[in-house]
Amino acid sequence: QKEVEQDPGPLSVPEGAIVSLNCTYSNSAFQYFMWYRQYSRKGPELLMYTYSSGNKEDGRFTAQVDKSSKYISLFIRDSQPSDSATYLCAMSYNFNKFYFGSGTKLNVKP
């Protein structure tokens, strides 16, 4: 079983839609949860970081962690064509090692 599972997509939505991206994981020791965005021909960049369970909001982005279900989500409100990218979830329990999902490719159509 993979440590982190993520639906690869692609996910195609119209501009302005609410996007929901999800990951599940198997290791209950994970405490730190991150979402990265990766544009084509670029390295990943950190979008959101959450410690333990709960919600975190930053502009149009909301990250949710449900440790009891081992499930994390990233919501994007009012999606824009510039949000088209691959979104990677990542998690860690000690910061020495990070476990990534395979990424979900998102396409926001104008």
Add this chain to the structure above:
Amino acid sequence: ETGVTQTPRHLVMGMTNKKSLKCEQHLGHNAMYWYKQSAKKPLELMFVYNFKEQTENNSVPSRFSPECPNSSHLFLHLHTLQPEDSALYLCASSQDVKRDGSYEQYFGPGTRLTVT
């Protein structure tokens, strides 16, 4: 623009060649990482260096040999690679692996490696 640079951006090499990938970070960080990114697979951590000391080797084959001469530079030496080693190789840096809260990794643009 990212504070982590990688060269070359693209590399094609035969299975008998020896080549090196270079990473440089301009962020004053103390930890550096090598990752392998293959299509439709999770990012795979290969090596971690913290204050120039290797702290993680994720069971990487010996045909990949890392070198970290100082906290700003990281190399990945390649020799006798296999076609399945073709991938995007990403370098990242962070402030300090062990200090709580220093979670943010800054990634370079990667080197697209093709082994023929």
